[in-house]
Amino acid sequence: MAAIKKKGLQTLMFSEPPFITSSASLVGPKEGEGPWAKDFDRILDNYLFSEKTWERAESKMLREAIKLALSKQKLEPQDAELLLAGDLLNQIISSSYAAREINIPFLGLYGACSTMAESLLIGAMLIDGGFYERVVAATSSHHYTAERQFRSPTEQGVQKVPSSQWTATAAGALVVQKAGAGPRISCATVGRVVDMGQTDAANMGGAMAPSAADTITTHLQDTGRSPDYYDLIVTGDLGAVGMGLAGELFVKAGLVPSPNYSDCGVLLYDGLQGVDSGGSGCGCSGCMLAGPLLRKIKNKEINRLLFVATGALMSPTSSFQGESIPGIAHAVAIENM
Amino acid sequence: MTLLMAFIIGGSICVIGQLAMDLTKPGITPGHILVGYITAGALLSALGLYQPLVDLGGAGAAIPLSGFGHSLAQGAITGVQEKGILGAFSGGVSAAAGGITAAIVFGYLAAVLFDPKD
Protein backbone atom coordinates (compact mmCIF):
# COMPACT_ATOMS: atom_id res chain seq x y z
CA MET A 1 0.00 0.00 0.00
CA ALA A 2 1.48 3.33 -1.02
CA ALA A 3 2.35 5.83 1.65
CA ILE A 4 -0.26 8.49 0.97
CA LYS A 5 1.50 11.35 2.73
CA LYS A 6 4.91 10.94 1.12
CA LYS A 7 5.63 12.80 -2.08
CA GLY A 8 8.57 12.08 -4.32
CA LEU A 9 11.69 10.64 -2.76
CA GLN A 10 11.90 12.12 0.70
CA THR A 11 9.17 14.70 1.32
CA LEU A 12 6.24 14.40 3.70
CA MET A 13 3.08 16.39 2.92
CA PHE A 14 0.86 17.12 5.90
CA SER A 15 -2.83 16.84 5.10
CA GLU A 16 -3.71 19.21 7.97
CA PRO A 17 -0.59 21.31 8.41
CA PRO A 18 0.08 21.67 12.16
CA PHE A 19 0.33 25.11 13.73
CA ILE A 20 3.35 26.54 15.49
CA THR A 21 1.42 28.28 18.25
CA SER A 22 4.28 29.63 20.32
CA SER A 23 8.02 29.57 20.74
CA ALA A 24 10.68 30.66 23.20
CA SER A 25 14.40 31.26 23.07
CA LEU A 26 17.13 31.72 25.68
CA VAL A 27 20.61 32.81 24.67
CA GLY A 28 23.98 33.47 26.24
CA PRO A 29 25.83 36.78 26.59
CA LYS A 30 27.58 36.69 23.23
CA GLU A 31 24.37 35.98 21.34
CA GLY A 32 22.71 38.74 23.33
CA GLU A 33 25.28 41.17 21.93
CA GLY A 34 24.36 40.25 18.39
CA PRO A 35 21.90 41.89 16.00
CA TRP A 36 18.77 40.00 17.19
CA ALA A 37 18.95 40.64 20.92
CA LYS A 38 15.43 42.02 21.16
CA ASP A 39 13.95 38.90 19.55
CA PHE A 40 15.21 36.50 22.20
CA ASP A 41 13.06 35.98 25.26
CA ARG A 42 15.91 35.93 27.71
CA ILE A 43 19.59 36.82 27.50
CA LEU A 44 21.78 35.33 30.22
CA ASP A 45 24.50 37.54 31.66
CA ASN A 46 26.91 34.67 32.22
CA TYR A 47 27.42 31.13 31.00
CA LEU A 48 26.68 29.28 34.25
CA PHE A 49 23.06 30.46 34.75
CA SER A 50 23.55 30.06 38.53
CA GLU A 51 24.50 26.42 38.10
CA LYS A 52 27.75 24.69 39.10
CA THR A 53 28.63 23.36 35.69
CA TRP A 54 28.07 24.43 32.08
CA GLU A 55 26.27 21.17 31.36
CA ARG A 56 23.70 21.96 34.02
CA ALA A 57 23.40 25.49 32.68
CA GLU A 58 22.64 24.18 29.20
CA SER A 59 20.01 21.78 30.51
CA LYS A 60 18.44 24.58 32.51
CA MET A 61 18.32 26.82 29.43
CA LEU A 62 16.51 24.09 27.52
CA ARG A 63 14.09 23.44 30.36
CA GLU A 64 13.29 27.14 30.76
CA ALA A 65 12.77 27.57 27.01
CA ILE A 66 10.28 24.68 27.00
CA LYS A 67 8.39 26.01 30.03
CA LEU A 68 8.36 29.53 28.64
CA ALA A 69 7.07 28.45 25.23
CA LEU A 70 4.22 26.55 26.91
CA SER A 71 3.44 29.38 29.34
CA LYS A 72 2.93 31.76 26.42
CA GLN A 73 -0.11 29.61 25.60
CA LYS A 74 -1.08 29.56 29.27
CA LEU A 75 -0.04 25.91 29.44
CA GLU A 76 1.79 23.92 32.07
CA PRO A 77 4.43 21.32 31.17
CA GLN A 78 1.99 18.47 31.74
CA ASP A 79 -0.28 19.94 29.05
CA ALA A 80 2.34 19.24 26.42
CA GLU A 81 1.79 15.61 25.63
CA LEU A 82 5.22 14.91 24.23
CA LEU A 83 8.70 16.43 24.23
CA LEU A 84 10.96 15.89 21.25
CA ALA A 85 14.42 17.21 22.03
CA GLY A 86 18.11 16.67 21.45
CA ASP A 87 21.49 18.34 21.84
CA LEU A 88 25.18 17.83 21.15
CA LEU A 89 26.32 16.29 24.40
CA ASN A 90 27.20 12.63 24.88
CA GLN A 91 24.03 10.66 25.54
CA ILE A 92 22.08 13.93 24.98
CA ILE A 93 22.18 14.70 28.71
CA SER A 94 20.96 18.28 28.33
CA SER A 95 17.67 17.04 26.91
CA SER A 96 17.35 14.01 29.13
CA TYR A 97 17.88 15.97 32.33
CA ALA A 98 15.56 18.74 31.14
CA ALA A 99 12.92 16.09 30.46
CA ARG A 100 13.47 14.68 33.92
CA GLU A 101 12.67 18.06 35.45
CA ILE A 102 9.68 18.75 33.25
CA ASN A 103 8.31 15.24 33.58
CA ILE A 104 6.47 14.78 30.29
CA PRO A 105 6.79 11.85 27.87
CA PHE A 106 10.06 12.28 26.07
CA LEU A 107 11.67 11.04 22.87
CA GLY A 108 15.35 11.99 22.72
CA LEU A 109 16.85 12.71 19.31
CA TYR A 110 20.32 13.04 17.94
CA GLY A 111 20.77 14.92 14.69
CA ALA A 112 23.71 16.99 15.79
CA CYS A 113 22.98 20.56 14.72
CA SER A 114 20.04 19.47 12.56
CA THR A 115 17.99 18.60 15.64
CA MET A 116 15.67 21.63 15.47
CA ALA A 117 14.41 20.58 12.06
CA GLU A 118 14.41 16.90 12.96
CA SER A 119 12.29 17.46 16.07
CA LEU A 120 9.88 19.75 14.22
CA LEU A 121 9.28 17.37 11.36
CA ILE A 122 8.79 14.35 13.62
CA GLY A 123 6.44 16.41 15.78
CA ALA A 124 4.45 17.46 12.70
CA MET A 125 4.24 13.84 11.55
CA LEU A 126 2.95 12.67 14.92
CA ILE A 127 0.30 15.39 15.00
CA ASP A 128 -0.79 15.01 11.37
CA GLY A 129 -0.83 11.27 11.91
CA GLY A 130 -3.39 11.69 14.66
CA PHE A 131 -1.17 10.49 17.49
CA TYR A 132 -0.84 13.73 19.44
CA GLU A 133 -2.65 17.06 19.58
CA ARG A 134 0.28 18.98 20.98
CA VAL A 135 4.03 18.41 20.87
CA VAL A 136 7.01 20.50 22.02
CA ALA A 137 10.09 20.46 19.79
CA ALA A 138 13.22 21.84 21.42
CA THR A 139 16.98 21.87 21.26
CA SER A 140 19.99 23.50 22.88
CA SER A 141 23.72 23.97 22.64
CA HIS A 142 26.32 25.69 24.83
CA HIS A 143 29.67 26.98 23.69
CA TYR A 144 31.67 25.63 26.62
CA THR A 145 30.05 22.22 26.85
CA ALA A 146 30.68 21.70 23.15
CA GLU A 147 34.27 22.91 23.33
CA ARG A 148 35.25 20.61 26.19
CA GLN A 149 33.61 17.60 24.57
CA PHE A 150 34.58 18.04 20.92
CA ARG A 151 37.59 20.30 20.87
CA SER A 152 39.79 21.63 23.67
CA PRO A 153 39.57 22.75 27.29
CA THR A 154 38.64 26.39 27.71
CA GLU A 155 42.02 27.65 28.88
CA GLN A 156 44.12 25.91 26.26
CA GLY A 157 45.88 28.24 23.84
CA VAL A 158 44.55 27.08 20.46
CA GLN A 159 44.65 29.23 17.35
CA LYS A 160 41.38 29.15 15.47
CA VAL A 161 41.39 29.22 11.70
CA PRO A 162 39.10 31.38 9.52
CA SER A 163 36.76 28.48 8.70
CA SER A 164 36.12 27.69 12.39
CA GLN A 165 32.72 28.36 13.88
CA TRP A 166 31.53 29.40 17.34
CA THR A 167 29.10 26.99 18.99
CA ALA A 168 26.19 29.12 20.09
CA THR A 169 24.97 29.14 23.67
CA ALA A 170 21.25 29.02 23.00
CA ALA A 171 18.07 27.05 23.46
CA GLY A 172 14.95 27.13 21.31
CA ALA A 173 11.56 25.53 21.92
CA LEU A 174 8.47 25.47 19.69
CA VAL A 175 4.94 24.34 20.57
CA VAL A 176 3.31 22.56 17.65
CA GLN A 177 -0.44 21.89 17.71
CA LYS A 178 -3.14 20.27 15.64
CA ALA A 179 -5.41 23.28 16.10
CA GLY A 180 -4.63 26.87 16.88
CA ALA A 181 -3.26 29.99 15.30
CA GLY A 182 0.09 30.76 13.83
CA PRO A 183 2.43 29.77 11.02
CA ARG A 184 1.91 26.23 9.77
CA ILE A 185 4.22 23.40 8.85
CA SER A 186 3.05 22.46 5.35
CA CYS A 187 5.60 19.81 4.47
CA ALA A 188 9.05 18.55 5.39
CA THR A 189 11.87 16.71 3.71
CA VAL A 190 13.87 14.09 5.58
CA GLY A 191 17.53 14.30 4.60
CA ARG A 192 19.98 11.58 3.66
CA VAL A 193 23.49 11.36 5.08
CA VAL A 194 25.89 12.89 2.56
CA ASP A 195 29.62 12.45 2.98
CA MET A 196 31.93 14.09 0.46
CA GLY A 197 35.10 12.92 2.16
CA GLN A 198 35.82 16.09 4.15
CA THR A 199 37.99 15.42 7.19
CA ASP A 200 38.70 18.93 8.44
CA ALA A 201 36.87 19.35 11.73
CA ALA A 202 37.72 23.06 11.61
CA ASN A 203 35.61 23.43 8.47
CA MET A 204 32.23 21.98 9.39
CA GLY A 205 30.52 24.21 6.86
CA GLY A 206 32.49 22.50 4.14
CA ALA A 207 31.51 19.08 5.45
CA MET A 208 27.80 19.89 5.72
CA ALA A 209 27.14 22.04 2.64
CA PRO A 210 26.65 19.04 0.31
CA SER A 211 23.89 17.60 2.49
CA ALA A 212 22.12 20.96 2.63
CA ALA A 213 22.25 21.28 -1.15
CA ASP A 214 21.07 17.68 -1.50
CA THR A 215 18.07 18.10 0.79
CA ILE A 216 17.03 21.47 -0.66
CA THR A 217 17.27 20.17 -4.22
CA THR A 218 15.30 17.04 -3.33
CA HIS A 219 12.67 19.10 -1.53
CA LEU A 220 12.12 21.35 -4.54
CA GLN A 221 12.00 18.37 -6.90
CA ASP A 222 9.59 16.40 -4.69
CA THR A 223 7.23 19.33 -4.17
CA GLY A 224 7.56 20.74 -7.65
CA ARG A 225 8.17 24.15 -6.10
CA SER A 226 10.47 26.70 -7.64
CA PRO A 227 13.34 28.09 -5.53
CA ASP A 228 11.59 31.47 -5.43
CA TYR A 229 8.44 29.91 -3.97
CA TYR A 230 10.06 30.61 -0.63
CA ASP A 231 10.64 34.14 0.59
CA LEU A 232 13.70 32.75 2.37
CA ILE A 233 15.60 29.50 2.44
CA VAL A 234 17.75 29.40 5.55
CA THR A 235 20.29 26.75 6.55
CA GLY A 236 21.14 26.02 10.17
CA ASP A 237 24.84 26.55 10.61
CA LEU A 238 26.90 26.33 7.48
CA GLY A 239 28.69 29.56 8.37
CA ALA A 240 30.13 31.96 5.82
CA VAL A 241 32.42 29.34 4.29
CA GLY A 242 29.67 26.73 4.07
CA MET A 243 27.22 29.28 2.69
CA GLY A 244 29.60 30.10 -0.12
CA LEU A 245 29.96 26.42 -0.91
CA ALA A 246 26.21 25.84 -0.78
CA GLY A 247 25.71 28.72 -3.22
CA GLU A 248 28.10 27.07 -5.67
CA LEU A 249 26.37 23.72 -5.21
CA PHE A 250 22.97 25.32 -5.90
CA VAL A 251 24.32 26.60 -9.20
CA LYS A 252 25.73 23.17 -10.04
CA ALA A 253 22.36 21.60 -9.23
CA GLY A 254 20.70 24.01 -11.61
CA LEU A 255 18.51 25.78 -9.06
CA VAL A 256 16.92 28.52 -11.09
CA PRO A 257 16.10 31.22 -10.16
CA SER A 258 18.69 31.19 -7.41
CA PRO A 259 16.92 31.21 -4.05
CA ASN A 260 16.86 34.03 -1.50
CA TYR A 261 19.27 32.19 0.75
CA SER A 262 20.84 32.80 4.13
CA ASP A 263 22.26 30.89 7.09
CA CYS A 264 21.51 31.11 10.82
CA GLY A 265 25.19 30.81 11.71
CA VAL A 266 25.97 33.88 9.63
CA LEU A 267 22.92 35.82 10.83
CA LEU A 268 23.26 35.16 14.55
CA TYR A 269 26.34 37.27 15.20
CA ASP A 270 27.49 40.53 13.74
CA GLY A 271 30.78 40.69 11.91
CA LEU A 272 32.73 42.25 14.76
CA GLN A 273 32.06 39.55 17.31
CA GLY A 274 35.12 37.48 16.37
CA VAL A 275 33.32 34.28 15.43
CA ASP A 276 35.33 33.49 12.29
CA SER A 277 32.96 31.74 9.89
CA GLY A 278 29.91 32.16 12.13
CA GLY A 279 27.78 30.40 14.70
CA SER A 280 27.08 26.70 14.96
CA GLY A 281 25.33 24.25 17.27
CA CYS A 282 21.78 23.01 17.63
CA GLY A 283 20.84 26.15 19.49
CA CYS A 284 22.05 28.40 16.69
CA SER A 285 19.25 27.43 14.33
CA GLY A 286 16.96 26.75 17.29
CA CYS A 287 17.08 30.26 18.74
CA MET A 288 17.05 31.96 15.33
CA LEU A 289 13.87 30.08 14.41
CA ALA A 290 12.19 30.48 17.80
CA GLY A 291 13.08 34.18 17.93
CA PRO A 292 13.68 36.38 14.89
CA LEU A 293 12.48 34.07 12.09
CA LEU A 294 9.12 33.22 13.63
CA ARG A 295 8.62 36.87 14.52
CA LYS A 296 9.15 37.81 10.88
CA ILE A 297 6.71 35.13 9.75
CA LYS A 298 4.07 36.32 12.20
CA ASN A 299 4.59 39.91 11.00
CA LYS A 300 4.22 38.63 7.45
CA GLU A 301 7.65 39.98 6.49
CA ILE A 302 8.27 36.37 5.50
CA ASN A 303 5.32 34.27 4.41
CA ARG A 304 7.07 31.13 3.26
CA LEU A 305 10.22 29.91 4.96
CA LEU A 306 12.20 26.78 4.22
CA PHE A 307 14.11 26.01 7.40
CA VAL A 308 16.97 23.61 6.71
CA ALA A 309 18.95 22.69 9.81
CA THR A 310 22.27 20.97 9.10
CA GLY A 311 24.25 18.52 11.22
CA ALA A 312 27.71 16.94 11.18
CA LEU A 313 27.41 13.36 12.31
CA MET A 314 30.91 12.51 13.40
CA SER A 315 32.41 11.97 16.87
CA PRO A 316 35.97 12.49 18.14
CA THR A 317 36.42 8.72 17.98
CA SER A 318 35.44 8.45 14.32
CA SER A 319 37.71 11.36 13.46
CA PHE A 320 40.70 9.83 15.24
CA GLN A 321 40.00 6.59 13.43
CA GLY A 322 40.42 8.40 10.14
CA GLU A 323 36.78 8.65 9.12
CA SER A 324 35.52 11.65 7.19
CA ILE A 325 32.68 13.89 8.36
CA PRO A 326 29.17 12.93 7.15
CA GLY A 327 26.53 15.65 7.03
CA ILE A 328 22.75 15.61 7.14
CA ALA A 329 20.11 18.28 6.57
CA HIS A 330 16.37 18.23 7.18
CA ALA A 331 14.03 20.78 5.63
CA VAL A 332 10.81 22.08 7.19
CA ALA A 333 8.49 24.39 5.23
CA ILE A 334 6.85 26.94 7.52
CA GLU A 335 4.17 29.06 5.87
CA ASN A 336 1.42 31.54 6.60
CA MET A 337 -1.59 29.67 5.27
CA MET B 1 74.06 39.77 23.11
CA THR B 2 72.69 36.51 24.49
CA LEU B 3 69.25 38.06 24.93
CA LEU B 4 69.11 38.98 21.26
CA MET B 5 70.23 35.50 20.20
CA ALA B 6 67.68 33.93 22.53
CA PHE B 7 65.00 36.06 20.89
CA ILE B 8 66.04 35.25 17.35
CA ILE B 9 66.66 31.53 17.81
CA GLY B 10 63.58 31.03 19.98
CA GLY B 11 61.37 32.99 17.60
CA SER B 12 62.65 31.09 14.58
CA ILE B 13 62.07 27.72 16.19
CA CYS B 14 58.48 28.77 16.86
CA VAL B 15 57.96 29.98 13.29
CA ILE B 16 58.69 26.49 12.01
CA GLY B 17 55.75 25.26 14.04
CA GLN B 18 53.53 28.08 12.82
CA LEU B 19 54.30 27.26 9.19
CA ALA B 20 53.52 23.61 9.91
CA MET B 21 50.14 24.65 11.33
CA ASP B 22 49.25 27.05 8.52
CA LEU B 23 50.59 25.35 5.43
CA THR B 24 50.04 21.65 5.94
CA LYS B 25 46.76 19.85 5.50
CA PRO B 26 44.28 20.48 8.28
CA GLY B 27 44.31 18.35 11.38
CA ILE B 28 47.53 19.58 12.99
CA THR B 29 46.58 20.30 16.59
CA PRO B 30 48.73 21.66 19.42
CA GLY B 31 49.07 18.04 20.53
CA HIS B 32 50.77 17.18 17.23
CA ILE B 33 53.08 20.17 17.53
CA LEU B 34 54.13 19.20 21.06
CA VAL B 35 54.91 15.62 20.02
CA GLY B 36 56.74 16.75 16.89
CA TYR B 37 58.98 19.18 18.73
CA ILE B 38 59.93 16.92 21.62
CA THR B 39 60.76 14.08 19.26
CA ALA B 40 62.65 16.29 16.81
CA GLY B 41 64.61 17.79 19.69
CA ALA B 42 65.56 14.36 20.99
CA LEU B 43 66.62 13.17 17.54
CA LEU B 44 68.67 16.24 16.71
CA SER B 45 70.24 16.04 20.14
CA ALA B 46 71.25 12.41 19.62
CA LEU B 47 72.86 13.39 16.31
CA GLY B 48 74.80 16.11 18.11
CA LEU B 49 73.01 18.83 16.16
CA TYR B 50 71.03 20.43 18.99
CA GLN B 51 73.88 21.34 21.37
CA PRO B 52 75.33 23.89 18.90
CA LEU B 53 71.90 25.52 18.79
CA VAL B 54 71.87 25.72 22.59
CA ASP B 55 75.41 27.13 22.62
CA LEU B 56 74.29 29.79 20.17
CA GLY B 57 70.83 30.63 21.42
CA GLY B 58 70.86 29.70 25.11
CA ALA B 59 67.29 29.75 26.35
CA GLY B 60 66.18 30.36 22.77
CA ALA B 61 66.94 26.70 22.14
CA ALA B 62 66.32 25.35 25.64
CA ILE B 63 62.89 26.82 26.26
CA PRO B 64 61.07 25.51 23.17
CA LEU B 65 59.86 21.98 23.69
CA SER B 66 62.61 20.69 21.41
CA GLY B 67 64.94 21.78 24.21
CA PHE B 68 63.05 19.47 26.52
CA GLY B 69 63.61 16.64 24.03
CA HIS B 70 67.28 17.59 24.03
CA SER B 71 67.43 17.19 27.83
CA LEU B 72 65.70 13.84 27.57
CA ALA B 73 68.15 12.57 24.95
CA GLN B 74 71.25 13.91 26.70
CA GLY B 75 69.98 12.47 29.98
CA ALA B 76 69.63 9.05 28.40
CA ILE B 77 73.10 9.23 26.82
CA THR B 78 74.73 10.29 30.11
CA GLY B 79 72.74 7.61 31.93
CA VAL B 80 74.00 4.95 29.57
CA GLN B 81 77.60 6.11 29.93
CA GLU B 82 77.33 5.96 33.72
CA LYS B 83 75.05 3.01 34.35
CA GLY B 84 74.75 1.04 31.16
CA ILE B 85 71.34 -0.32 30.28
CA LEU B 86 69.75 0.94 33.50
CA GLY B 87 70.77 4.42 32.46
CA ALA B 88 68.96 4.08 29.14
CA PHE B 89 65.70 3.81 31.06
CA SER B 90 66.33 6.14 33.96
CA GLY B 91 68.60 8.76 32.42
CA GLY B 92 66.12 10.65 30.26
CA VAL B 93 63.40 10.85 32.84
CA SER B 94 65.84 11.94 35.58
CA ALA B 95 67.01 14.85 33.47
CA ALA B 96 63.45 15.95 32.75
CA ALA B 97 62.08 15.15 36.20
CA GLY B 98 62.03 18.72 37.44
CA GLY B 99 60.01 20.09 34.56
CA ILE B 100 57.50 17.23 34.43
CA THR B 101 56.89 17.19 38.17
CA ALA B 102 56.49 20.96 38.16
CA ALA B 103 53.87 20.69 35.42
CA ILE B 104 51.89 18.06 37.34
CA VAL B 105 52.06 19.86 40.67
CA PHE B 106 51.30 23.31 39.29
CA GLY B 107 48.57 21.82 37.14
CA TYR B 108 46.92 20.31 40.16
CA LEU B 109 47.31 23.54 42.13
CA ALA B 110 45.86 25.61 39.32
CA ALA B 111 42.89 23.25 39.15
CA VAL B 112 42.32 23.73 42.87
CA LEU B 113 42.67 27.49 42.79
CA PHE B 114 41.17 28.53 39.47
CA ASP B 115 38.07 27.87 37.39
CA PRO B 116 37.93 28.08 33.62
CA LYS B 117 36.96 31.59 32.62
CA ASP B 118 34.37 32.19 29.95
Place this chain on the structure above:
Amino acid sequence: MINMDNNEKLKSAQQEEYHHLVNRVKPKPPVVKNCLWAFVVGGLICVIGQIILNYLLSIGLNKQDAGSLDAIIMVFLGALFTGLGVYDDLGQKAGAGSIVPITGFANAIVAPAMEFKREGYIFGVGAKIFSIAGPTLVFGFVASVLIGLIKLWTIN
Protein backbone atom coordinates in the same frame (compact mmCIF):
# COMPACT_ATOMS: atom_id res chain seq x y z
CA MET C 1 30.34 -5.82 -9.88
CA ILE C 2 31.39 -3.48 -12.63
CA ASN C 3 28.58 -1.10 -11.65
CA MET C 4 29.89 -0.99 -8.11
CA ASP C 5 33.37 -0.16 -9.35
CA ASN C 6 31.98 2.61 -11.54
CA ASN C 7 29.94 3.96 -8.64
CA GLU C 8 33.05 4.00 -6.48
CA LYS C 9 34.98 5.82 -9.19
CA LEU C 10 32.19 8.32 -9.70
CA LYS C 11 31.96 8.94 -5.97
CA SER C 12 35.66 9.53 -5.58
CA ALA C 13 35.72 11.77 -8.65
CA GLN C 14 32.87 13.78 -7.16
CA GLN C 15 34.63 13.95 -3.82
CA GLU C 16 37.83 15.11 -5.47
CA GLU C 17 35.95 17.80 -7.38
CA TYR C 18 34.26 18.95 -4.18
CA HIS C 19 37.61 18.94 -2.39
CA HIS C 20 38.97 21.35 -5.00
CA LEU C 21 35.91 23.55 -4.59
CA VAL C 22 36.36 23.65 -0.83
CA ASN C 23 40.02 24.56 -1.13
CA ARG C 24 39.13 27.33 -3.53
CA VAL C 25 36.39 28.82 -1.34
CA LYS C 26 38.00 28.31 2.06
CA PRO C 27 39.73 31.42 3.39
CA LYS C 28 43.45 30.98 3.94
CA PRO C 29 44.98 31.80 7.31
CA PRO C 30 47.02 35.01 7.38
CA VAL C 31 50.35 33.17 7.27
CA VAL C 32 52.67 36.19 7.37
CA LYS C 33 50.82 37.80 10.26
CA ASN C 34 50.72 34.50 12.15
CA CYS C 35 54.42 33.89 11.64
CA LEU C 36 55.30 37.39 12.81
CA TRP C 37 53.26 36.93 15.97
CA ALA C 38 54.74 33.47 16.55
CA PHE C 39 58.26 34.82 16.08
CA VAL C 40 57.82 37.78 18.40
CA VAL C 41 55.90 36.04 21.18
CA GLY C 42 58.01 32.87 21.03
CA GLY C 43 61.15 34.98 20.99
CA LEU C 44 60.01 37.06 23.97
CA ILE C 45 59.12 34.00 26.02
CA CYS C 46 62.61 32.66 25.34
CA VAL C 47 64.11 36.01 26.32
CA ILE C 48 62.30 35.80 29.65
CA GLY C 49 63.74 32.30 30.05
CA GLN C 50 67.21 33.63 29.23
CA ILE C 51 66.94 36.44 31.78
CA ILE C 52 65.96 33.93 34.46
CA LEU C 53 68.75 31.57 33.36
CA ASN C 54 71.34 34.35 33.51
CA TYR C 55 70.21 35.22 37.00
CA LEU C 56 70.38 31.60 38.18
CA LEU C 57 73.90 31.23 36.78
CA SER C 58 74.94 34.45 38.45
CA ILE C 59 73.93 33.18 41.87
CA GLY C 60 76.22 30.23 41.49
CA LEU C 61 74.15 27.31 40.16
CA ASN C 62 75.88 24.99 37.73
CA LYS C 63 74.67 24.85 34.14
CA GLN C 64 72.67 21.65 34.61
CA ASP C 65 70.80 22.82 37.70
CA ALA C 66 70.26 26.30 36.33
CA GLY C 67 68.70 24.80 33.20
CA SER C 68 66.44 22.54 35.25
CA LEU C 69 65.31 25.31 37.57
CA ASP C 70 64.78 27.63 34.60
CA ALA C 71 62.43 25.02 33.10
CA ILE C 72 60.56 24.70 36.39
CA ILE C 73 60.11 28.46 36.69
CA MET C 74 58.88 28.76 33.09
CA VAL C 75 56.44 25.91 33.72
CA PHE C 76 55.21 27.77 36.77
CA LEU C 77 54.68 30.93 34.73
CA GLY C 78 52.82 29.01 32.03
CA ALA C 79 50.64 27.41 34.69
CA LEU C 80 49.98 30.74 36.38
CA PHE C 81 48.89 32.51 33.21
CA THR C 82 46.73 29.57 32.25
CA GLY C 83 45.09 29.70 35.67
CA LEU C 84 44.52 33.42 35.34
CA GLY C 85 42.77 32.79 32.05
CA VAL C 86 45.07 34.76 29.79
CA TYR C 87 47.16 32.07 28.12
CA ASP C 88 44.35 31.04 25.79
CA ASP C 89 43.97 34.63 24.57
CA LEU C 90 47.71 34.70 23.90
CA GLY C 91 47.42 31.41 22.06
CA GLN C 92 44.78 32.71 19.67
CA LYS C 93 47.12 35.52 18.56
CA ALA C 94 50.52 33.89 18.87
CA GLY C 95 49.79 30.36 17.68
CA ALA C 96 53.01 28.37 17.69
CA GLY C 97 54.68 31.20 19.59
CA SER C 98 52.74 30.14 22.66
CA ILE C 99 52.46 26.40 21.99
CA VAL C 100 56.12 25.60 21.30
CA PRO C 101 57.85 27.05 24.39
CA ILE C 102 57.71 24.94 27.52
CA THR C 103 55.04 27.34 28.81
CA GLY C 104 52.80 25.84 26.12
CA PHE C 105 53.47 22.38 27.52
CA ALA C 106 52.44 23.68 30.94
CA ASN C 107 49.31 25.20 29.39
CA ALA C 108 48.43 21.87 27.78
CA ILE C 109 48.59 20.21 31.20
CA VAL C 110 46.97 22.90 33.30
CA ALA C 111 44.04 23.66 30.97
CA PRO C 112 42.44 20.21 31.09
CA ALA C 113 43.21 19.93 34.83
CA MET C 114 41.20 23.09 35.44
CA GLU C 115 38.49 22.18 32.97
CA PHE C 116 37.71 18.76 34.34
CA LYS C 117 37.77 19.72 38.00
CA ARG C 118 33.99 19.69 37.72
CA GLU C 119 34.17 15.95 37.29
CA GLY C 120 36.04 15.58 40.57
CA TYR C 121 39.72 15.43 41.52
CA ILE C 122 40.33 11.77 40.81
CA PHE C 123 38.44 11.10 37.61
CA GLY C 124 38.36 14.71 36.48
CA VAL C 125 41.64 16.43 37.28
CA GLY C 126 43.62 13.26 37.88
CA ALA C 127 42.51 11.36 34.80
CA LYS C 128 42.35 14.23 32.33
CA ILE C 129 45.48 16.15 33.32
CA PHE C 130 47.50 14.40 30.60
CA SER C 131 44.79 14.29 27.97
CA ILE C 132 46.65 16.69 25.68
CA ALA C 133 50.27 16.48 26.83
CA GLY C 134 50.30 12.74 27.45
CA PRO C 135 51.48 11.89 23.94
CA THR C 136 54.37 14.33 24.42
CA LEU C 137 55.64 12.40 27.41
CA VAL C 138 55.06 9.02 25.79
CA PHE C 139 56.96 9.91 22.62
CA GLY C 140 59.62 11.83 24.54
CA PHE C 141 60.32 8.91 26.86
CA VAL C 142 60.24 6.32 24.09
CA ALA C 143 62.64 8.44 22.01
CA SER C 144 65.01 8.92 24.94
CA VAL C 145 65.11 5.21 25.78
CA LEU C 146 65.68 4.27 22.15
CA ILE C 147 68.47 6.83 21.92
CA GLY C 148 69.97 5.45 25.13
CA LEU C 149 69.82 1.89 23.85
CA ILE C 150 71.35 2.84 20.49
CA LYS C 151 74.12 4.70 22.30
CA LEU C 152 74.71 1.65 24.49
CA TRP C 153 74.97 -0.53 21.41
CA THR C 154 77.46 1.83 19.76
CA ILE C 155 79.59 2.08 22.88
CA ASN C 156 80.00 -1.71 23.08
